[in-house]
Every structure is written in C-alpha cells, then in structure tokens.
Amino acid sequence: MIGANDAMTNLEAVKAVALRHAGSASTAFPRLGIRTLDRPTDFSGLTYVPMVCLVLQGAKRTVIGDQVLDYGAGSCMVVAAEVVAIGQISEASPEAPYLAANLYLDPAVISALLIEMSDMREPPIDTGFGISKADPELLDVWRRLTGLLDRPHEIPVMAHHLEHELMFRLLKGPQGALLRQIAGTDSRLSHIRRAMRWIREHFAEHLxxxxxxxxxxxxxxxxxxxxxxxxxxxxxxxxxxxRLNEARRRLVSEHDAAATVGFSVGYESASQFSREYKRLFGAPPRRDADMVQAIVDPGP
Structure with missing residues (x-):
C-alpha cells in the first residue's frame, strides 16, 4: 500500500524530472509534454484537446462556460473533448515556476483496456472535463512514466506498458466514467465530438x-x-x-491587418470582430497579437 508520504515523494520525483526536461520543445515520448512558465499570466483563450494534465507546481485557473476551475500541485485534469476555454497561470515565479506534465490521450489505449475491464459498468456522463486530486497509486505511475524521459532508450519498450497502467488507474478513479466516453464510438460524447469537429472544419461559415x-x-x-x-x-x-482563436493564430503567425483576418474567419463587420475579440482576449486584435508575439519571440 502506498501512503501519503510516498505520494509526496512521488510528486517531487515527477517534478524533478519535469524540471530537467522543461526546456525542450518536445520529449522523446511524442504524446508526453512538459509545460512551464515562471510568471503569472493574464486570461487568454485556448482550446484543449483530449488529454490528462498533472500539475506539479504552481496553480492555474480555467474558465469553461460558467464554471471556474482552480487547481494546483497534485491535481489531475482530464479533458475528453476539444473544449474551448479561457485560462491563466495564477501562481508562478522564477523561484517556483508553474510546472505540469501533459499526456495526450490515445482512444485506442483506453478501448483496449476496457475490453479487459468489462466488469466495469457505470452510467455515462455528459461533461467533457474533470479535475480531481491524484491519489498515491496514480502518482506512482506518473513517476515511473516520466522517469523514462531520463532513459529514452527504454521508451520504445516501457512507455506502452506504463501508459496502459496510467490509464487503468485513471479509469478506476474519479474521472473513469469521463475516460470511458472517449473510447465509446456510439457514446453521447462521440456524437458531440463529431459536431465539434464539423464546427472547427466549417468555422468561417454561417452555421x-x-x-x-x-x-x-x-x-x-x-x-x-x-x-x-x-x-x-x-x-x-x-x-x-x-473563430476567434483561429483569428488570433492568424494575427500572430501571418501579420495581416485585423480587418483582413476578421473577414477571413467569417466576420462580416470589422467592428463586430474587434469588439468580440477584445471581449474574449482582453485587448483589440492587433494589440493582443503583438503582445502574444512578444511573449513567443522576445527578441535579443
């Protein structure tokens, strides 16, 4: 049995590995990412993809619809659909940066596990996200999985097994019903995700x-x-x-005029585009894009 002291030790071990690899653009395990930031941020728009995030240090605030979610070290967030949100890093400093490990979910892994866990029968749920504290057993798997980043030659053999074990622990935990929806091809969530994908593919049209x-x-x-x-x-x-998140991406990467970008993502009025953009991101389009660009590419 893994106790509370072991849980703290495991969390610190995962944090130590994540800090060693936080400067890398990617890790040797393609779906495992490390995110770090050394200062709090303002709210900004973002789109989640199906993933599980373990916060290791610092804290974050995410607003999804009318729900405000505050979570910090030891919290595990599961996202089962392409959810749009606004979020901010609420606690971070150069001495104690915000730090999180993100694993992007593979539905095939969950489906394979569910075949072996056929005795698990729980009612479906509708939500596309959830947050809970990681228990000691789950943190132990995170420790061993992230530890592979220090031994990349073991990843081809061990990552598959440890990812299965991590999904098993999550399926047995508070977010298990949420994860099961990802694997279901005929679940309500799969039908909603189909519509979400269609919206993203036709975002510039009147829908x-x-x-x-x-x-x-x-x-x-x-x-x-x-x-x-x-x-x-x-x-x-x-x-x-x-629409607005795509507009922001284009403003930052393509440097076109705000009105041009607004029309390209489906707005018929430049003033409406500017007004709705500012409401979501907190600043007019060009000013916001320049601030994002300064963060991404601070220069010499």
Missing part, C-alpha cells in the same frame, strides 16, 4: 444549430443540452470561440 444537431444525429433540444454539458458553452458560443 445554424439545426445543421449542427443533424451532424450530431440528435434533435436540436437534446443536442443543445448535451453540447453545453460537454463544453460549458452553447453550440453558437463554441463556434464563436473557435
């Missing part, structure tokens, strides 16, 4: 909720209810967030 519901294979009322439960947003709000 009606009736068409979105048809893509999901649901009635409008059922679709609206389940979509908001998964994403925290209505379908039309999600569409707007996808």
């Amino acid at each position: 009606s909720i009736e068409v979105m519901a048809t893509v999901a294979g649901m009635s409008v009322s059922v679709f609206h209810r389940h979509f908001k439960a998964v994403t925290g947003l209505t379908p039309l709000q999600y569409h707007k967030h996808v």
Whole structure:
C-alpha cells in the first residue's frame, strides 16, 4: 500500500524530472509534454484537446462556460473533448515556476483496456472535463512514466506498458466514467465530438444549430443540452470561440491587418470582430497579437 508520504515523494520525483526536461520543445515520448512558465499570466483563450494534465507546481485557473476551475500541485485534469476555454497561470515565479506534465490521450489505449475491464459498468456522463486530486497509486505511475524521459532508450519498450497502467488507474478513479466516453464510438460524447469537429472544419461559415444537431444525429433540444454539458458553452458560443482563436493564430503567425483576418474567419463587420475579440482576449486584435508575439519571440 502506498501512503501519503510516498505520494509526496512521488510528486517531487515527477517534478524533478519535469524540471530537467522543461526546456525542450518536445520529449522523446511524442504524446508526453512538459509545460512551464515562471510568471503569472493574464486570461487568454485556448482550446484543449483530449488529454490528462498533472500539475506539479504552481496553480492555474480555467474558465469553461460558467464554471471556474482552480487547481494546483497534485491535481489531475482530464479533458475528453476539444473544449474551448479561457485560462491563466495564477501562481508562478522564477523561484517556483508553474510546472505540469501533459499526456495526450490515445482512444485506442483506453478501448483496449476496457475490453479487459468489462466488469466495469457505470452510467455515462455528459461533461467533457474533470479535475480531481491524484491519489498515491496514480502518482506512482506518473513517476515511473516520466522517469523514462531520463532513459529514452527504454521508451520504445516501457512507455506502452506504463501508459496502459496510467490509464487503468485513471479509469478506476474519479474521472473513469469521463475516460470511458472517449473510447465509446456510439457514446453521447462521440456524437458531440463529431459536431465539434464539423464546427472547427466549417468555422468561417454561417452555421445554424439545426445543421449542427443533424451532424450530431440528435434533435436540436437534446443536442443543445448535451453540447453545453460537454463544453460549458452553447453550440453558437463554441463556434464563436473557435473563430476567434483561429483569428488570433492568424494575427500572430501571418501579420495581416485585423480587418483582413476578421473577414477571413467569417466576420462580416470589422467592428463586430474587434469588439468580440477584445471581449474574449482582453485587448483589440492587433494589440493582443503583438503582445502574444512578444511573449513567443522576445527578441535579443
């Protein structure tokens, strides 16, 4: 039995490995990433992909729809769908930077485990995200999985087994029902994700909720209810967030005029684009993009 002291030791061990590899653009395990930041940030828009995040140091605040989520060291966040949110690093400093390990989820791994865990029967849930404290057993697997970053020659053999063990612990924990939805090809979540993907592919078009519901294979009322439960947003709000996040990406990477970018992502009015952009990101389009660029590329 792993106790509380072992849990703290394991968390510190994962943190030590993450700090050694935090400066790398990528790790030797392609779906395992380390994120670090040495100062608090303002709120900004972001889009999650299916992943599990273990916070190792510092704290973060994420707003998804009308839910405000505060979580720090030892907290594990599971995201089961492409959820749009606004978030900030709320606790970080050069002496104690924000630090997190992110593992991007592979539905095939979860599906294979569920075949062997066929005795697990829990009612489906609608939400697309959840946060809980990592228990000692889960932290022990994180310790051994991240430890492979120090021994990259072992990754081809051991990563597969340790990822399965990590998913097993998560499936047995508070977010198990959420993870099971990822593997289900006919779950409500899979239908909502189908509509979410379609929205992201057609973000520049005028979209009606009736068409979105048809893509999901649901009635409008059922679709609206389940979509908001998964994403925290209505379908039309999600569409707007996808548009604005793409606009931000283009402003930073392509340096086009704000009005040009606004029209390219589907806005018919430059003033409406600027107004909605500022509401989401906290500054007008060009000013915000320049601030993001300064962070990404601070220069000499």
